[in-house]
Amino acid sequence: MDRVQEYRDHARQCELLLEKAEDLRVRARLRRERQEWLELAASREALLRGERWAGERPLDEEMTLTSLRAFEAGRRAAGS
Template identity: 85%
Template sequence: MDKVQEYREHAHRCELLLEKAADPRVRQKLRRERQEWLELAASREAVLRGERWAGERALDEEMTLSSLRAFEARQRFG
């Protein structure tokens, strides 16, 4: 469940940044990234319960490039 919590925390940080962003392009990117992290959390929860999520492989097995970069940056820089 640690990864689920990490994913949800990152989604929450995206939401907080979204409130402060003025540029529409930045807001769109943050909305997309927040959604990706929420989907990753849901996928991971399903995997932990031994279920399939939306009939697909777990999303954290095929994390999007932008999400992976953000996650790795968070791991490195806290």
């Protein structure tokens, strides 16, 4: 559960930065990152409960935001 809390803490940091950010591009990036961290937390919680995450796909427990973005970019490229 430590990782779940770590992911939620990162999401909270994004939320706090979002409150201070004025640039619309920065705000959009922070919203996306916050959502990604919350999805990682949900995936990890489901994994710990032995359930399948209700999101569109299960996320690997070790997946970082960088690898998540690379995975998504690869999926988009393969679909083109």
